[in-house]
Amino acid sequence: MTANATELTNYIEFVEDGKRLRGNIASISYDIDIAGEPYKSENPKAPVYRLFAKSPRGKRIEIGGIWKKQNQNGGDYYALTVNTGYGKLNANLGRYPGQDAENLMAVIPWD
Template identity: 60%
Template structure:
């Protein structure tokens, strides 16, 4: 997986996330953990990254939503330090692993 960019992989056994978000100006490895809240608008995962001094900071979250056909999907919001990325998660092209999702940015 070291060659993949712009992906999120959810490990349902441990409820953790690993991933990467990259552009020409940044390349961030993301980790995440499940988040439980009574607030229906709260994310289902909190996302973290490491600072240049190797400190873990919260950078965003992943929300579980439903489309018009009542199918579940995930969206994310991440503060990259160069702005905010909002994206949906979808099937990663050319991969057979259902836990591997592509980060598909939207405005």
């Protein structure tokens, strides 16, 4: 079962086989729709995706990135950093609860 993404909050959805992504991050203070695109770099510490949102006047602005990391067991996972306008949000991405779609990830904050 996959919910309509417009009904979800705090998610990242990889679309077009990872050629872009979309998502939403929300709290009591902010509600940000996110777009993302792959980022290629020779720097191993560079993000693999750049994240963008719209300013209050509708301008596209860069707000953060997603990094591919490895856990202690050698498994891959994604970590996200976003400037919310109220501070920096750091989060990991994990399977969205109650969903079957492998391209739909929950934003799991950590600070």
